Amino acid sequence: xxxxxxxxxxxxxxxxxxxxxxxxxxxxxxxxxxxxxxxxxxxxxxxxxxxxxxxxxxxxxxxxxxxxxxxxxxxxxxxxxxxxxxxxxxxxxxxxxxxxxxxxxxxxxxxxxxxxxxxxxxxxxxxxxxxxxxxxxxxxxxxxxxxxxxxxxxxxxxxxxxxxxxxxxxxxxxxxxxxxxxxxxxxxxxxxxxxxxxxxxxxxxxxxxxxxxxxxxxxxxxxxxxxxxxxxxxxxxxxxxxxxxxxxxxxxxxxxxxxxxxxxxxxxxxxxxxxxxxxxxxxxxxxxxxxxxxxxxxxxxxxxxxxxx
Amino acid sequence: xxxxxxxxxxxxxxxxxxxxxxxxxxxxxxxxxxxxxxxxxxxxxxxxxxxxxxxxxxxxxxxxxxxxxxxxxxxxxxxxxxxxxxxxxxxxxxxxxxxxxxxxxxxxxxxxxxxxxxxxxxxxxxxxxxxxxxxxxxxxxxxxxxxxxxxxxxxxxxxxxxxxxxxxxxxxxxxxxxxxxxxxxxxxxxxxxxxxxxxxxxxxxxxxxxxxxxxxxxxxxxxxxxxxxxxxxxxxxxxxxxxxxxxxxxxxxxxxxxxxxxxxxxx
Numbered sequence: 104x105x106x107x108x109x110x111x112x113x114x115x116x117x118x119x120x121x122x123x124x125x126x127x128x129x130x131x132x133x134x135x136x137x138x139x140x141x142x143x144x145x146x147x148x149x150x151x152x153x154x155x156x157x158x159x160x161x162x163x164x165x166x167x168x169x170x171x172x173x174x175x176x177x178x179x180x181x182x183x184x185x186x187x188x189x190x191x192x193x194x195x196x197x198x199x200x201x202x203x204x205x206x207x208x209x210x211x212x213x214x215x216x217x218x219x220x221x222x223x224x225x226x227x228x229x230x231x232x233x234x235x236x237x238x239x240x241x242x243x244x245x246x247x248x249x250x251x252x253x254x255x256x257x258x259x260x261x262x263x264x265x266x267x268x269x270x271x272x273x274x275x276x277x278x279x280x281x282x283x284x285x286x287x288x289x290x291x292x293x294x295x296x297x298x299x300x301x302x303x304x305x306x307x308x309x310x311x312x313x314x315x316x317x318x319x320x321x322x323x324x325x326x327x328x329x330x331x332x333x334x335x336x337x338x339x340x341x342x343x344x345x346x347x348x349x350x351x352x353x354x355x356x357x358x359x360x361x362x363x364x365x366x367x368x369x370x371x372x373x374x375x376x377x378x379x380x381x382x383x384x385x386x387x388x389x390x391x392x393x394x395x396x397x398x399x400x401x402x403x404x405x406x407x408x409x410x411x412x
Numbered sequence: 413x414x415x416x417x418x419x420x421x422x423x424x425x426x427x428x429x430x431x432x433x434x435x436x437x438x439x440x441x442x443x444x445x446x447x448x449x450x451x452x453x454x455x456x457x458x459x460x461x462x463x464x465x466x467x468x469x470x471x472x473x474x475x476x477x478x479x480x481x482x483x484x485x486x487x488x489x490x491x492x493x494x495x496x497x498x499x500x501x502x503x504x505x506x507x508x509x510x511x512x513x514x515x516x517x518x519x520x521x522x523x524x525x526x527x528x529x530x531x532x533x534x535x536x537x538x539x540x541x542x543x544x545x546x547x548x549x550x551x552x553x554x555x556x557x558x559x560x561x562x563x564x565x566x567x568x569x570x571x572x573x574x575x576x577x578x579x580x581x582x583x584x585x586x587x588x589x590x591x592x593x594x595x596x597x598x599x600x601x602x603x604x605x606x607x608x609x610x611x612x613x614x615x616x617x618x619x620x621x622x623x624x625x626x627x628x629x630x631x632x633x634x635x636x637x638x639x640x641x642x643x644x645x646x647x648x649x650x651x652x653x654x655x656x657x658x659x660x661x662x663x664x665x666x667x668x669x670x671x672x673x674x675x676x677x678x679x
Binding site: 314316320336 | 472473474491492493494496497498500502504506508509517518521571
């Protein structure tokens with residue numbers, strides 16, 4: 104009876120060796136089974152603990168450096184908070200964050216809304232500005248990459264406008280749209296469009312000549328060339344552009360909202376500064392960082408899904 | 413007239429080719445004249461940089477000659493066409509498509525009037541011909557170099573071309589795989605009976621596969637130096653030929669041309 108259970112268990116963990124980071128739950132499962140088996144056998148089964156300890160060792164080796172980095176950040180922050188009057192440390196900020204996130208979706212008039220609403224408002228603006236930029240920038244990038252004439256035509260315009268600081272566009276937006284909200288969307292649009300145009304165009308010009316020769320020899324239609332050759336081969340470049348763009352868009356939104364007001368994480372930071380609520384400002388910094396990180400990760404996931412390698 | 417067309421199925425008349433480069437005009441090919449019979453297997457051999465691939469690209473229609481004319485089946489060549497299929501040196505399969513889809517892409521363009529089932533049947537037949545039925549749904553990065561080149565050959569053959577153009581088809585493969593594929597290509601060519609032009613730098617490959625070997629002088633301004641008839645009976649067997657007098661004579665003829673009369677100076 105006991106020998107049978109050991110055999111069963113011994114075959115099991117071998118299946119779980121492939122991916123370490125995925126396998127925390129499997130690891131726990133294996134560990135439980137292992138202990139049970141050991142109890143049942145009434146003696147330690149030699150192969151199983153070594154399997155378990157190897158997995159857990161690798162897991163901790165993977166975890167330790169980033170964990171130490173975050174600890175260091177908090178330590179420096181706590182130290183500076185100790186020395187600076189009025190700057191809250193990690194603990195008081197955490198307490199404040201618990202209060203804040205216990206009710207993220209309240210609304211007491213336009214100037215006092217929960218942090219959830221503020222984040223969503225900012226995300227909405229970014230989505231609109233970024234979406235419009237993608238809608239125009241990606242096809243434009245394709246055309247610039249495909250036609251030499253267009254590329255030479257747009258080159259001076261792009262190199263002139265690209266280095267302009269995004270916020271310099273805000274007054275123009277306010278003037279043209281006569282409202283704060285479209286103006287901040289406009290700023291997102293204009294700052295997010297360049298990486299997408301440039302990366303897509305570079306991608307198109309880097310399509311291997313071999314593939315274009317195949318297209319010529321097979322006498323493919325322009326539609327097939329675009330869908331079967333250009334698009335798949337440009338996709339990795341395009342996704343890089345999209346990732347850079349969304350990074351820029353999220354960077355710019357905070358600054359733009361500080362100037363335009365309304366509901367949004369940038370405005371919220373400025374509002375809390377006026378209220379001298381420094382804990383909230385620090386929370387906002389973390390929120391902006393984490394949301395940016397998540398946006399990036401989602402795009403990396405999408406890019407992986409489309410990659411053919 | 414028909415006889416004339418068979419004798420000169422692919423025809424190159426006074427072809428000159430120059431490229432505009434940063435250093436000025438580079439004259440690659442000088443006054444190339446060549447007639448290829450229907451069903452003939454012709455190899456073009458020469459040192460690297462002699463413009464042998466340029467000749468192939470001209471026949472394929474990927475390049476236009478600076479002066480002179482090219483004909484295929486009596487019609488002037490001015491762009492690529494489905495009657496002239498190309499097998500590229502580096503296989504040039506699209507990495508995001510499966511083997512099936514890569515071949516299908518070619519088939520659906522050539523046989524536009526056929527149903528999807530007919531097109532799929534053609535694709536499967538072509539893959540079966542090169543012995544790749546088991547890899548139908550694999551992507552190019554999941555199969556070996558030899559298998560990729562087979563898919564490239566299948567893609568070209570599936571178009572049912574009149575002329576098969578091979579640009580150093582086995583150059584990137586190891587010697588053993590190369591030999592296997594050469595043997596298979598011989599069988600396939602015997603079955604299909606289509607005309608073939610192959611660019612190669614492998615002397616054995618040229619003698620083994622060809623009816624005629626076109627030997628080119630070194631560039632710039634490369635010309636056809638000599639044309640060698642390979643009068644060995646088909647089907648040919650590489651083991652039997654290794655001891656064959658005619659084979660070895662032809663082989664040394666080509667070697668003498670390449671390394672005595674037109675030796676390339678060490679780079």
